[in-house]
Amino acid sequence: MTGRARTIVLGLLGLLCLALFAAWWHHTYVRVVRTVALPPGGEAAYNPLYALKRALRVDGVDVDSRQRLDLAKTTLGPRDTVLVSGDPRTLSTREVDDLLYWVGDGGHLIVTTPRGWCFSDARPWELLPQLGLALKPGSGGCETFIVPGESRHVEFCSGTRFTLQGIDPLLSWGDFANGFVFARQQRGDGIVDVLSSIDFMQNDALDEGPHLALTRQLLDPNYGEGTIHLVYAANVPPLWRLLLEQAWMAWAPLLLALLAWLWMRVQRVGPAMPAPPEARRSLLEHVQASGEHLRRHGLSSLLHAAVRDAFLARLRRRDPLAAALEGVAQAEAIAARTGLPAPDIEHALRSPRPRDGQDFRLRVARLIEMRTRL
Structure with a gap:
């Protein structure tokens, strides 16, 4: 076979392979439409209460969402609602006094308990002790929440429960043995709600009916009468406090590993060796x-x-x-x-x-x- 004939045969074989592949692709290929949820962008990426803000505005409610409480620049109305999702222990003494004074005039305050184990005792001027509440970490579990027509839900699984000290709340959720996950108390003309967690209000959770119902009931006292202030990041606590209370699962094993390594490197564990005798130069x-x-x-x-x-x-x-x-x-x-x-x-x-x-x-x-x- 000459070189020209060989080239023609190889070209025909190549065309045959392409034709077979095209026939197989056309026979087996099925076009499928898939919807992929993209990660949130913009404010939704850092504001866990962004969906709640948009839902309230659609319902005709005035909403102000910010990262800091900043009472010096914000004037609270007598029928406003303030939701603070951060650690209430980071509030200064003046902010606590201003909030409680505002609540006494008819405001509605919603706060959450701090998460994680608390190594330091509560100080009397902090918000929770002023409200007659004490943290009870490491207790309880989930609470069952049933809404007619919806599937059975459990809430407050990851929150820190609290106990009531000398107060008689208007509404409460929990018991004295395992601690409470929600308590509503009257303070002057206003209302203060304390919850162990507000995970049901965050962006990914508001698409469920029970969470919408629970959020609506929680915001009910001043709903539609004033502005709802959503403070989704209160003053950030010091770094040492975050590391001590939130990152102990990382630094505690590293500390133990360091101590073990130092123990292995020790050459002798026992009484101290006597000092070497000084050199004597007596003739x-x-x-x-x-x-x-x-x-x-x-x-x-x-x-x-x-x-x-x-x-x-x-x-x-x-x-x-x-x-x-x-x-x-x-x-x-x-x-x-x-x-x-x-x-x-x-x-x-x-x-x-x-x-x-x-x-x-x-x-x-x-x-x-x-x-x-x-």
């Missing part, structure tokens, strides 16, 4: 150490010879005639000068027996005594 100690070294190695004769040379050097200065003599004559001359027995002097001048410590000490002691008597 006498060095001389004594040198002598002990020579004696242990059988070189005592060197030490004896050094003491004998010192004695003979003094003898040459004090009595040159006796130093010039040798043997018994020298011993008798030294004995006449020192008063010591001549045999002892002759014995001291001879080298000691090797490895005999007693003989070495005796000869050296005699030489020292002879030297002092010259």
Whole structure:
């Protein structure tokens, strides 16, 4: 087969493959329309009460939504409603006093309890103690909520419950054993509602009928009579408080891991070692150490010879005639000068027996005594 014929055959095979693929695609392809919900954008991305704000405006209610309470720049009307979804412990003392004074004139205040374990005790000037409420974390569970014509719901599963201290609420939800998830109390001409959670009001939850009904009932006291202020982020608490109360599940294991690593790296666990002895530079100690070294190695004769040379050097200065003599004559001359027995002097001048410590000490002691008597 020539090259041209081979090219034609390969081209026909390619066209055949394309035709088969097109036939398979046309036979098996089915066009399907899918709706994908995009993530919220704009204000809906950071405002969890955005859907509630839009729903209230559609219903003809005046709504003001903001991130801070900022009572210095906002004038609250006597029939307004303020919903604070943040931690009420972040409110300053002046803000608490202003809110309670405004409620006494007919306002409607809605607040939630803080989430997470609270390591610090409540302070008397905070909002919840002023309302006669105390947090009860780690208790209760979900509360069943049934609306006719709707499926069974459970609410307040992730909130922090509270207890009532010396107050008689208008409405309450819960019990004294497990704590309350909702309490409404009269304060002057106004009303204060405290809830353990407002998750049912947030954007993703308002599309359910029971949540709409519960939200409408909660906003009922001043509904349509004034402005509803939605404060979806109160003053942010300090970073150390957020880390301590909200991020302990992250830093506690890391702290334990660090302590375990430090424990593994410890080389010794016990009493402290004594301080190393300070270096001593005494000449006498060095001389004594040198002598002990020579004696242990059988070189005592060197030490004896050094003491004998010192004695003979003094003898040459004090009595040159006796130093010039040798043997018994020298011993008798030294004995006449020192008063010591001549045999002892002759014995001291001879080298000691090797490895005999007693003989070495005796000869050296005699030489020292002879030297002092010259």
